[in-house]
Amino acid sequence: MLQYTLKRILLAIPVVFFISVIVFYIIQLPPGDYVSNYAAEASVAGEVFTQADMDAMRADLGLDRPVYEQYFIWIKDIVFYGDFGFSFNYNKPVLAVIEQYMGLTLTVSLVTMAFQYLVAIPIGIYCAVKQYSIGDYFFSGLSFLGMATPHFLMAVILMFLSYTWFGDPLLGLFSAEYVNAPWSMDKAIDLAKHMVIPVIVIGLSGTADLIRVMRGQMLDELNKPNVVTARAKGLSERKILFKYPTRAALNPIVSTFGWSLTSIFTGSTITAIVLNLPIQGPVMFNALLGQDMYLAGTWLLFMALLTVLGTLISDILLAWLDPKIRTEFRGT
Amino acid sequence: MTAETVQPQQPLLRVQDLKIRIQMDNGVMNAVDGVDFEIRKGKTLGLVGESGCGKSLTSRALIGINPKECETSGTIAYRSSQEPEAKGEALDLLALDPNGRKIRSIRGRKIAMIFQEPMTAFSPMYTIGNQIMEAILIHRTKNKKEAKKLALEMLGKVGISDQEKRFDQYPHEFSGGMRQRAMISMALSCNPELLIADEPTTALDVTIQAQVLELMKRLQQEFGMAILLVTHDLGIIAEMCDEVAVMYLGKIVEQAPMKEIFRNPKHPYTKGLLRSMPRLGGNKAKRLESIEGSVPIPVNMPPMCGFYDRCKDRIEGVCNRQSVPATQISDTHTVRCFLYSDQKGGQ
Numbered sequence: 001m002l003q004y005t006l007k008r009i010l011l012a013i014p015v016v017f018f019i020s021v022i023v024f025y026i027i028q029l030p031p032g033d034y035v036s037n038y039a040a041e042a043s044v045a046g047e048v049f050t051q052a053d054m055d056a057m058r059a060d061l062g063l064d065r066p067v068y069e070q071y072f073i074w075i076k077d078i079v080f081y082g083d084f085g086f087s088f089n090y091n092k093p094v095l096a097v098i099e100q101y102m103g104l105t106l107t108v109s110l111v112t113m114a115f116q117y118l119v120a121i122p123i124g125i126y127c128a129v130k131q132y133s134i135g136d137y138f139f140s141g142l143s144f145l146g147m148a149t150p151h152f153l154m155a156v157i158l159m160f161l162s163y164t165w166f167g168d169p170l171l172g173l174f175s176a177e178y179v180n181a182p183w184s185m186d187k188a189i190d191l192a193k194h195m196v197i198p199v200i201v202i203g204l205s206g207t208a209d210l211i212r213v214m215r216g217q218m219l220d221e222l223n224k225p226n227v228v229t230a231r232a233k234g235l236s237e238r239k240i241l242f243k244y245p246t247r248a249a250l251n252p253i254v255s256t257f258g259w260s261l262t263s264i265f266t267g268s269t270i271t272a273i274v275l276n277l278p279i280q281g282p283v284m285f286n287a288l289l290g291q292d293m294y295l296a297g298t299w300l301l302f303m304a305l306l307t308v309l310g311t312l313i314s315d316i317l318l319a320w321l322d323p324k325i326r327t328e329f330r331g332t
Numbered sequence: 333m334t335a336e337t338v339q340p341q342q343p344l345l346r347v348q349d350l351k352i353r354i355q356m357d358n359g360v361m362n363a364v365d366g367v368d369f370e371i372r373k374g375k376t377l378g379l380v381g382e383s384g385c386g387k388s389l390t391s392r393a394l395i396g397i398n399p400k401e402c403e404t405s406g407t408i409a410y411r412s413s414q415e416p417e418a419k420g421e422a423l424d425l426l427a428l429d430p431n432g433r434k435i436r437s438i439r440g441r442k443i444a445m446i447f448q449e450p451m452t453a454f455s456p457m458y459t460i461g462n463q464i465m466e467a468i469l470i471h472r473t474k475n476k477k478e479a480k481k482l483a484l485e486m487l488g489k490v491g492i493s494d495q496e497k498r499f500d501q502y503p504h505e506f507s508g509g510m511r512q513r514a515m516i517s518m519a520l521s522c523n524p525e526l527l528i529a530d531e532p533t534t535a536l537d538v539t540i541q542a543q544v545l546e547l548m549k550r551l552q553q554e555f556g557m558a559i560l561l562v563t564h565d566l567g568i569i570a571e572m573c574d575e576v577a578v579m580y581l582g583k584i585v586e587q588a589p590m591k592e593i594f595r596n597p598k599h600p601y602t603k604g605l606l607r608s609m610p611r612l613g614g615n616k617a618k619r620l621e622s623i624e625g626s627v628p629i630p631v632n633m634p635p636m637c638g639f640y641d642r643c644k645d646r647i648e649g650v651c652n653r654q655s656v657p658a659t660q661i662s663d664t665h666t667v668r669c670f671l672y673s674d675q676k677g678g679q
Contacts, residue, residue, distance in 0.1 A: 228397055234470050
């Protein structure tokens, strides 16, 4: 098992390197660069930006060098100094920008995820056990609705409802008075209140998805002969349900956990913009728009890394959960 | 048999008028349509029939583990000779709540079951040991150490060597025959009075089949249990059973002691089955006989003999007009066929 894990990690290195090249190529693709963008915005504001100004700025930011040279400087700094470059937009190192948003992003994502699993798994089990009952139809209908409703629309609707019922659309993650306040009990409660809408909105389609998967898996498992065997042994229905079908049905769900790693770290972009959430999604979006290349590049690279890592985690989880695969490893 | 047994003639299990109906889109399917039989202590009853004749449903109905779509009626009178039921009246298993405590205390403990697919009858998620111990932990002891000891002992009894290692292995590490042995050890771990074996050797190859049957016979003598053997294989019946019930389309068409069935079959279906059995020294040039036609689906059937369309000896105007009553040919031999009935005229 350990050997397998090490092998997979070693294999991931060239993959990540290759991705970094592509990432750098992609962020260079749009016409213009940060400076031309900046100049365009400045001229809209009425300032005059001459060609000489722009050249000076480019030289200052290192954008006048050939692309491959820029790439190697970027990679060299990452590998040797852990320096991911400088964000032009924020006028700070990239890492500082990412760090600034990471805490809240993780909070929102993890709470959303917990919400998804806690809601979806019991409902999935219920729907399978009571297949074709009114409850099953109700939740199935609801989950299809959840899958089909666009996030941003849901966000707007919930904000509207919150405004009409409570007089506050609950925009952002904090009320105005707490944004810059130090952490306190009141601030935490305020955060929890503001998280209800984002968690529901971001979690909804995932929940709907999970309900479908869990229900399908359970229906498969409930008809397996091992359930009949367990029944013939004299086990109670409840014990059978949790020991056999549920355990088996959870496998694919737990093992795909790794795939959600990227979304945990980025958070939902569009919903975050609509709800004005201070999380990574919108930061990333603006970096791409403004051609803040090192920030955008770091983000893309980071996401690629998380995808590779997530797949690895999924594979390891699957191997660990499935005795068949597990014993194969024990054998070697 | 213990001296306590009040009426030695009383069967362990008496099934009367067992009916299983399943609601289908196009009507009600009478999957099991009025089955009667008895299982005596320590004896083996064979239930033979083609796929879909209702034999598996019948066997599972005895301990109430059919899916809830199956509407079951009739009586299943169970008269245990073991404590605590020993002195009481016969218990109607069908009248019990199928998920209730009482029936669960009988399942696995008094009446155990083994299944056709040893591949899938074990869950791939848990070790063999865990799954064998489970039955012991429900019925015999709460002590895990003791349960493990009993389980290991049982694994030894069914001929699995190196039990300690095998105990911690998963089903996929066992071969088919091994898995069926493990299954038998699981079923017998609580020393049941009746073992229901639903096609126990169908999924195994012939040599393993023989070993497993041998094992079952040996354990039957050791534990003194009765066996209900469900199979489509007449060879297995000949080897294992004391009594045979031939099932066709949800009804028992003929019932007699094993030797009687083979020597003196009465029902055209039983005769057909016996003729379609390959024999050593048989004429190789001749094709093996088969029964023409296929089993009808018992949905919205008019009252008639279910075998009518395939029967060579059918009597038109009789067999397709009314349902066939059972005829007692001798003390031990009954057949459900108008050829032997005095009620041919009907109405």
